[in-house]
Amino acid sequence: MNKHQKIKFEGDREGYCNICCNYSQLTRDHIPPQGCVRPTSLELRTLTQYITKSSTKATVSQSGLKMLSICGNCNNNLLGTKYDSELIEVSKKVDNMLRVQRELGLSLPDQINLIIKPQRLIRSVIGHILAGKLPIAGKPPISAPFPDALRNYFLDQSSNIPDQVEIYYWLYPSNKQIVISSLAIGSTVGEGFISGSCLLKFYPLAFWVVWDKPTSFPINFTKIPKDKVKGLDETCEIMIDLRNIPHLDYPEVPAEDQYIMSRQDSTFLAQPKKQKGFG
Ligand SMILES: [Zn+2]
Numbered sequence: 001m002n003k004h005q006k007i008k009f010e011g012d013r014e015g016y017c018n019i020c021c022n023y024s025q026l027t028r029d030h031i032p033p034q035g036c037v038r039p040t041s042l043e044l045r046t047l048t049q050y051i052t053k054s055s056t057k058a059t060v061s062q063s064g065l066k067m068l069s070i071c072g073n074c075n076n077n078l079l080g081t082k083y084d085s086e087l088i089e090v091s092k093k094v095d096n097m098l099r100v101q102r103e104l105g106l107s108l109p110d111q112i113n114l115i116i117k118p119q120r121l122i123r124s125v126i127g128h129i130l131a132g133k134l135p136i137a138g139k140p141p142i143s144a145p146f147p148d149a150l151r152n153y154f155l156d157q158s159s160n161i162p163d164q165v166e167i168y169y170w171l172y173p174s175n176k177q178i179v180i181s182s183l184a185i186g187s188t189v190g191e192g193f194i195s196g197s198c199l200l201k202f203y204p205l206a207f208w209v210v211w212d213k214p215t216s217f218p219i220n221f222t223k224i225p226k227d228k229v230k231g232l233d234e235t236c237e238i239m240i241d242l243r244n245i246p247h248l249d250y251p252e253v254p255a256e257d258q259y260i261m262s263r264q265d266s267t268f269l270a271q272p273k274k275q276k277g278f279g
Helices: 047-051 072-103 118-130 145-155
Strands: 014-016 023-030 042-046 059-061 066-071 111-116 165-171 177-180 183-187 196-202 205-211 236-241 258-262 267-272
Touching: 023 072, 042 047, 047 267, 066 072, 072 111, 072 118, 072 205, 118 145, 118 177, 118 196, 118 205, 145 165, 145 196, 145 205, 165 236
Parallel strands: none
Antiparallel strands: 014 023, 023 066, 042 059, 042 267, 111 236, 165 205, 177 196, 177 267, 183 196, 183 258, 196 205
């Protein structure tokens, strides 16, 4: 895809599901799910168009970021029925805590602690990331160790988060929504290379799913604990740091000593439509 091309969100109505790889009627997935953010009028760009401030007109969507990319079973029976409610609840809790503090004029604490059901939360995050690109016409999704591991984990509800996968999260106080299903990131100062990762960011949280991270590569954020939690309804406590927040463009806009590689057709950025007169 040329960086000046407008983005497509509508492919074929039938095709291979991005999650289960079965051929069927495709359904539209809301990224993030409705209930996390209010679907509003958004301007959609690819990451490259955003970084290069491309003059190409953004694609406008009247009701949020949606992709015709997964089958009805993955969309409704798995994401919608089993997993999204946990992501929606966690997002609302964080939003409420921040809102109450602000409305009461209180200074924010250093951190907040939350009880989550990680197996449901993570499957919701991973499902929407996998849904975040248009299927290739007439072809099943490309098989590779990282996306295969994510698909298998999502589909087998008795499985645990794969050993090579870590899920980092942080507070994301921005109205830009970002979904990137393939992002490699390397260091120019010898700290190593992450060959596979994917990202979902929307107010109030960002999630970065990282494959096979070399220990030398620095990521200074908290991870979802995964060792002891197996059952869908088992819970754990997570801490959300309200002080140590990265730059809003982290990690998709690389720092000076880093470089990224991504595919044009799998990096989407949505932001509220600008008012007339503000460029
Ligand atoms: Zn499916």
